[in-house]
Each structure stands twice: as structure tokens, then as C-alpha cells.
Amino acid sequence: MSEILVFFTQTNILEFKLPELKTLAKLSSVPLTLNENSHDKKNPFLVLDLQSEDDAKRLMKRTVLMRSMYELWASAKTHDDLYSQLAKCPHHLKAQYVQRPDGTFRVKVDAFGKKLQDPDRQDRLDKILGILPFEGKVKLNNPDQSFHLLELYGQAGSKTPDKPLRVYFGRWLMDGQRDQIRHYHLQKRQYIGNTSMDSCLSLLMANQAMVTENALVCDPFVGTGSLLVAAAGCGAYVTGTDIDYNVLHGKGKSSRYNQIWKGPDENIRSNLRQYGLEHCYLDVMQADFSKCIWREQPLFDAIITDPPYGIRESTRKIGSDKNNLVNHEHLQNHVPSCTKYGLTDIFRDLLNFAAKFLKKGGKLVYWLPVYTPEYTVDNIPQHPCLELVANSEQPLSVHVSRRLITMRKHLDYEEARESELQATVSDDHYTESFRYRYFHSAGVPEQKAKADARDEQDPLDRERKVQS
């Protein structure tokens, strides 16, 4: 057994940390016991009991939310306590890492929630080197072993206390996959749209869906394919559908600031090609999700998607209230008119789709927009064949957030029991007034909120554009 210290990245998706950790433990068959209730989600540190260093490293292979892992040597409320623990450091650790004249090392001091002054840093370094007289050579860049004193002073924003809440000392083992986030960053992406999913969240979704090599993954609301890029990055073969011709064919207006029209190579396939993943591209098709185009069978290992919220981009399906007949001679150029596709229906269709088309054990991972003052777990759609695995909130503004839902297909779908095996929602979150409240609470004045709700313009979208 070894005690491992996890240092998480600072994000606005704190609730996602433990679900990701649990998923990665399953994915890499690392035995993990977590006392979830005792962990304050705002605490960037977590201590785990793992069987080996190797297990720790396996957990880090795909993580986007864990920044680093350390072999924990000591942990205490005060520095003095910590130092006296280090003085009693076990022999085998000393022999392996301290009494090593042949090796290189460094000791780093970092504080969270407080800016340390250089003299403080030096003082701590001197103390540590006094207790642990490392015999190797100091090397700041890429040493054989890196040791860290990590001091936690509470959350940013609150008044900084003089004394730390907790101090840790450990040997660095491995960093997470922050370079993957950079590698797939949207800023460098060949083809993006207004609702492209950022690379960290896309990778996180692929992790939640436990996407692995040779899996078959589908995004039924594929857009610019950001989720497929992440899935293909995990070695999956990918396919998807979208109702919008321009999105799939890379035609029409560009979402980039300095560009009016989309260029010739702006499509999902070239996004995959950009990362050397074109061999994972199967197909994308123009289709309306309310009309299922797939031959019924447990086909997909995972379904990951960001459905249209009817807020950022219109939710629609093909149909018409009028009885306008289309002349089939002119079909080629006909753009079918659309009717509203309500959020409740979209999510119900999504769960029914997942129940039929996921392999048993396969995962459905999707985003659910919510108006936080009225949200309850009863708003989460359910299906007899699907069990809820995780439900984590990403706050977007004071009253608006979206929740990442992970479901697992645990029961086979049987056509004969179709009438029982249907998705249900015990408490519908998306009543008529949802749109109004959603806009209104996103900090938009009432008049404007009503207009936005009518025009289906997302206030958060504007916010995002300014940020990016």
C-alpha cells in the first residue's frame, strides 16, 4: 500500500473530479476506495490509498482534471508537525531516494491560496534539506527525482490565513494530460463553430464514456465534431449525424472572427486529419435525430453528445404545420422546413436511442442545461435499461448551469417489451417558461431576455465569444 497525493487542476468543474477519478480507476483496473462525502470538492488535494506507484501512474494516463500525483511522505496541519514526520521517514525511502550520491534531485516549495516570499521559501528549503540530507546533485530541470512541499491556504477569494490549512511533502510521480488539452485546443482547430466543445471537456466526456481503442462511438448531434476528435484520440472509430447541411459540408458563414466564409477544408474529416486520426473517421450523415436512420442492434460502445439546447442554436426537426406539398422534381435543392423539437423530447429520444443502440455496458454521456434554482434530480430523464453513473454540474452563471450526465446500459433492450422500455422524466424541467427563465437569469434585462428567447440567441454564447 502507498499513500498517494493527488493535486487537481483548478477549474469551474470541481464536481467532475471524483467521477473522472472513479471512471479512470475502472478503465485502468486500479482498485480504489474513495470516501466521497469526506472530500470537500473545493480542496485541490486528495489523498488516496493505492496498491502501487504503478497503479498511480495508470490513473494519470488519461486524466484531464488531475494535475499531478505524488508519493506522500508526510502530511500535517503545521510545518513543525510535518518536519517531525519527515525526521522519522522510513529507512527504505531514505535508502532509495536520499542516500543516493549518484542521482539528481530538486525540492520545490509551492503554496495554494497564498503568495510565498522568497525568504519563506528558503527557510522551508533549508529545514527540509536539514532533515533529509539528499546526497545527489541538484538539478532544476528534469532531475531523476523531484520533491515537493505543498502548502494549502484555502480557496482563492477568501481572506488568506497566516497559517496553512494543511502541508504535504511528497515525491513527484507523474503529471496528468494537460498537454493533450493543449494539443487539441480549439484555437488551433481546423474547423470550429459557435458551439464547438473545448478540448478539456471533450476529453473528459471521452473519459466518462470510457472510450477505448477500437470502440465504435457515435455523436448524433455532431456539429463540428469536437467530441469525435476526442473519442478518436482515444483510439475509437467515430460516426455522427447532424441536421444542418452547412455544418456537415463546411459551407456558409465562418465562426472565426477574421473570416467571413468557411474555407474548403473546414469539415469534420479534416479536423480528424489534422491530428493524424483520419483513419478513425467512418462517416457523418445529414439526418434528423427524431427519425432514426440506424438498423436496430447494439452497435455503439459509446454515445457522446451535446444536444441542441434550443437556446444556443435552434432545436428543430423536419416537419410542417402547413400542408405544403413539395414537388419532388426539385428535391435536390429543397431545404425542408422545420418544426420545434422540444428539449424534453430530445432527451427522451436520446435515452431511447441509447437503450437500443448501445452495447450492454456501453455509456451515454451528454449535457443537460438547467436553471439552477428549480433543478432537482427528478429532472434527469430515466430509462429502465440505463443506470445513472455520474451527474456533475458546470456552473455557467449565477442561475444557469449545465450538467454532464453519464449513463450506463445495464440491461438489454428487448423489442418485445418496447412499451415498458421507454424513457421517462418524473419532473419536466423544460416547461414553456424554461427558456424565458434561462435567458432572464443569465443576467440579461427582461425585455432583452424575451427577445432573445424569441430569437433563440444565447446570452452565454455572446459571453463565450468575448472570452475566446
Add this chain to the structure above:
Amino acid sequence: MKLLTHNMLTSKFMKGVVKGYPLGIVASEVKEVAVDYNPDFVCRMIPKLEWGSLCSAADSIGKLGDLPKELPENIESNQDFLKKVHHLLMEVEVISGNLICPETGRKFPINNGIPNMLLNEDEV
């Protein structure tokens, strides 16, 4: 559109259509692209295929070659066979043409390799 995808598609979503499978293919442009051979993936896909439909689809665009009409046994160790299936599923692409509903004759156009499975408002 790859033949792997074609094998998974139906037009059952249309009003009055019972099975909608397999969709006919009338291709005006077919391309062959090189895709890394991955026997594990091919082996995973084979049980999900309707073998007969793959054969007839391949035949209808002139790519059947000497593919056996019946799925042979012990495919895992038959690299020769797996390579052929890989080629058909992953490397043959219909760039333009139509998919055709076997029951109604409704055409679903394929442009730039992307099938359009949308119906019109008077069809739903």
C-alpha cells in the same frame, strides 16, 4: 459513405416502411482511399454486419471481387479474408449517388461522400 456505414442504415423511419433494408446504392462516383489496416476492428465489426447486404452492396458498385457469399468460419486467423473485408468496409467510399429505399424507391442523395437522410415536411 463507406460500405460499413451503408450496412448499418435503414429507411425504416419513413411512414409505411416496414424494414427499409438494405438500401440500394446507385453510385455516380466511387473512390478508394487508403486506411490503416486494423484486424481487431474488422473482427469487432463483422458480427455487426448483415453479410448478404455487404455482398450485394459491394456488387452493386462493382467492388465485390472474390468475396465469399457466405461468411467463412475462423475468420480471426484468416488475414487474407480480413484484409479484403477491411478494404470493402473502410477503403471504398461512395462520393456521390443515391441511396434507395427498397420499399418506396425514395432516393437519398449522397454528395461529397455525405448521405442526406432528411425527409421533406410533406413526408413526415
